[in-house]
Amino acid sequence: MSRLEVFGIEGIGEVVRGADLAVLVAEAAQSNGTPLADGDALVVTQKVVSKAEGAMARVDPEDPLGHKPLVEENSVRILRRRGDLIISETKHGFVCANAGIDLSNVGRGEAALLPDDPDRSARRLRDALSGRFGVEVGVIVSDTFGRPWRRGVTDVAIGCSGIRPIIDLRGTRDAYGRELQVTEVALVDEVAAAAELVMGKSTGIPAAVVRGLDPAWFTGPGERSGVVADVVRSAAEDLFR
């Protein structure tokens, strides 16, 4: 029977520009008594990736709307505005509030931007964990997005490496032998959502492990995977852009 464990990695501590996330994560997991293992999906939040990469900007700490020019700068297209809220498309193709710019869990006067290339961020972390700690994991960079039609936010993947973003069930059959209608499952988004359940928003746990996923859901050596290429829907096939 398929059985997953989902647990947060505690004790990573404050992440500063230039920090080595692979070391921070691997050592914290080790200290927790739950070292990373082959076949784990490791989920790290955008926030610590952006901090480590220095994808930060200064904002006026006295101005609650001081980050708005940054939002415009980091948007390639504005989809909706209401009051202070801007829903826009980022250069990566993500559609989200405020271009993914985030003022929580950062220092006063700072704003965290999205990583320049979150798939590359995931790949580097994965490669570092493989090369230096000898552990083969899938890495997902997660962020917290709202969505139309439903209240509340959920965590989704903005970058990944080593794990298939989408599980393609085309050609597989249901329990009645009928070919499945629903064919593409957004695996990395479901894994990111599961991880959020142990990370919380205020607890300072920026990484989590989902252990026990089907080994077929990970990529083989040399096989590329990415959220931007595989999950972002092109404007042409999107009915809501």
Next chain:
Amino acid sequence: MSRLEVFGIEGIGEVVRGADLAVLVAEAAQSNGTPLADGDALVVTQKVVSKAEGAMARVDPEDPLGHKPLVEENSVRILRRRGDLIISETKHGFVCANAGIDLSNVGRGEAALLPDDPDRSARRLRDALSGRFGVEVGVIVSDTFGRPWRRGVTDVAIGCSGIRPIIDLRGTRDAYGRELQVTEVALVDEVAAAAELVMGKSTGIPAAVVRGLDPAWFTGPGERSGVVADVVRSAAEDLFR
């Protein structure tokens, strides 16, 4: 440390109209050696709930578009059409493809409709498990929806009972003492997504348990919770309808 287990409930077997889901689920979980326990979140797919409730319709098995009139019937508003695909709003307020009507994992010539009131379905299942098996769980009825802007489907909650649909973090502070911007987490959707990872689309596992969630995320006695009331965004506050 917060730690979750997620596992499917195998051996539920075929669900027919009038089936007693509480008995089927509780006994299968018992047979698997993982009986339901207080504080579990039990996720059941819309499909088996609809089957048990008889929320099914006949379609012409020879006509691949035979379910389209049903889609129109079960929509209160059409948002988009492209080719055979209809994105519409159901009477519950869900915006999804084909009004949630599903032809996979049902018998030939049949279509599964959404349950009439999925929150009530969840409440009945929860009450039956509590009353007859003495176990206090949160129940989520899940379904598989696409979303704009991102490829792939994920499982979301269409009904719940005993578990808070949305965790409201308003007033809580981040690790820096700053009040959180992101305040409402769609708990039941993240739990539904986590459960999907062990259910799959073709494996015939229609129920799963997420064990280890924060007890504060469950409702107290007499406290109502529901997806339709708490998660569905009203047209007035929705920027994309």
